[in-house]
Amino acid sequence: MDKQELGDFLRSRRERLRPSDVGLAYGARRRTPGLRREEVAVLAHISTEYYTRLEQGRAPRPSSEVLAGITDALLLTDAEATHLHDLAGTARKSAATHDRTVRASIVSLIDRLPGAVGVVLSAAFEIIAWNDLGVALLGDLAGATPADRNLARRAFLPEVARKTRSDVADMTEFRPHVVSQLRTAAARYADDPVIRDLVAELRANSEDFDRLWQRHDVQPKPIITKTFRHPEVGPITVDCDTLLLPDRDQQLVLFTARPGSSDAETLELLRIITSGSLAPG
The missing domain is CATH 3.30.450.180 (Beta-Lactamase)
Structure with missing residues (x-):
């Protein structure tokens, strides 16, 4: 599990979303780009503290259920969801190094x-x-x-x-x-x-x-x-x-x-x- 890369990736996806993308009102006091961490946490059905620790690279490995919730909350594409699982270390890997042999x-x-x-x-x-x-x-x-x-x-x-x-x-x-x-x-x-x-x-x-x-x-x-x-x-x-x-x-x-x-x-x-x-x- 690459905690730092995982946190950076989550933050980059969160900051690209607008509140209207997930059915939330923008609000006059919104100062940060994209969604707030607590908003993602609510949408993913996890605690704000745990999601915050994930972005900060301090949380233990998330379960497949947590990753599924985050995937839905951040509106990740299939490619992005696969990448999220790769970073979290939950994806199945066939080898430690890439294959350079051609059939x-x-x-x-x-x-x-x-x-x-x-x-x-x-x-x-x-x-x-x-x-x-x-x-x-x-x-x-x-x-x-x-x-x-x-x-x-x-x-x-x-x-x-x-x-x-x-x-x-x-x-x-x-x-x-x-x-x-x-x-x-x-x-x-x-x-x-x-x-x-x-x-x-x-x-x-x-x-x-x-x-x-x-x-x-x-x-x-x-x-x-x-x-x-x-x-x-x-x-x-x-x-x-x-x-x-x-x-x-x-x-x-x-x-x-x-x-x-x-x-x-x-x-x-x-x-x-x-x-x-x-x-x-």
């Missing part, structure tokens, strides 16, 4: 998709499997270190982005997505040194990451499209589809261009260059 069938699948960029991401946002078109779009993945294959580091650390092929036009949309996913992973794998060290590194070296981290968001918005600025073929806008691989807590990400579009032609040109049928330039 052979998934590797075979992305290799059979010559017209699509296919990569597999670990829970820590490391690219752990890829096809040839993935290399063409994202750079030399086989020759990169695990740290340089990490999309979170590419998104927030300029020195990593410069030495990898990571010029993405819509990074502002991607960054909150990364932080939300990493916060969930950090709670699920609280003792994983790779995730713990990654978060510490990004918080220390990126003000943007640290600002987003302190928002405690755990439900990322889906990324529908993404535009890459490729050094050889120019900009490519692709559809982005993510398939969850829940048995290993991984994501299969596919980038495809709409048939008949100029982006499809550019992606095909990139495939031809990669295959060696056409020399660059």
Whole structure:
């Protein structure tokens, strides 16, 4: 149970709610943002003292019934409720560290998709499997270190982005997505040194990451499209589809261009260059 993170998360969710969201009058004397602690306690059917101690990181582990009451009181989404249980240590965990091994069938699948960029991401946002078109779009993945294959580091650390092929036009949309996913992973794998060290590194070296981290968001918005600025073929806008691989807590990400579009032609040109049928330039 991570008492400090649990308390910070509860406070962040409480402060985002308006009294009207839960059927309460605003009141002229209200000075604090969001709901009051006593209001959450009443809605959750627990004592104000116990809820206050939870937010302050001083309470013992809450029961599943208490967490259910808090979930309802704070109007948590499914993703937020899962995160709450992770922080409280009541969620079932399959392993102490995240899985970086990829099923052979998934590797075979992305290799059979010559017209699509296919990569597999670990829970820590490391690219752990890829096809040839993935290399063409994202750079030399086989020759990169695990740290340089990490999309979170590419998104927030300029020195990593410069030495990898990571010029993405819509990074502002991607960054909150990364932080939300990493916060969930950090709670699920609280003792994983790779995730713990990654978060510490990004918080220390990126003000943007640290600002987003302190928002405690755990439900990322889906990324529908993404535009890459490729050094050889120019900009490519692709559809982005993510398939969850829940048995290993991984994501299969596919980038495809709409048939008949100029982006499809550019992606095909990139495939031809990669295959060696056409020399660059």
